[in-house]
Amino acid sequence: MLRPAVLGLAVLLSTPALWAAFAAGSMGITTALIRFLIAVPVAALMLALLQMVTAGYSRQALRRSIATAAAAAAEARTQQAAEH
DSSP: OOOHHHHHHHHHHTHHHHHIIIIIOOSOHHHHHHHHHHHHHHHHHHHHHHHHHHHHHHHHHHHHHHHHHHHHHHHHHHHHHHHO
16 A cells, blocks of 8 residues: 555655756656656565564553553552442
């Protein structure tokens, strides 16, 4: 799936070729666009790998927050039972 982040990273990766084609005129437009098209799956792969790496950290943070909330609820129940 083409997300804006993938296309943005592909543009960033192929900026030298796009600059050479459109601004400097030292490279053919077709060559620059082919390099951009090659950069799209590379950018998608890079972002997928980044998402895989960071997904583990978000799961750990979620587990930690659930455990903290459960401990706080148990403590509240204990205090409430002690009051009655």
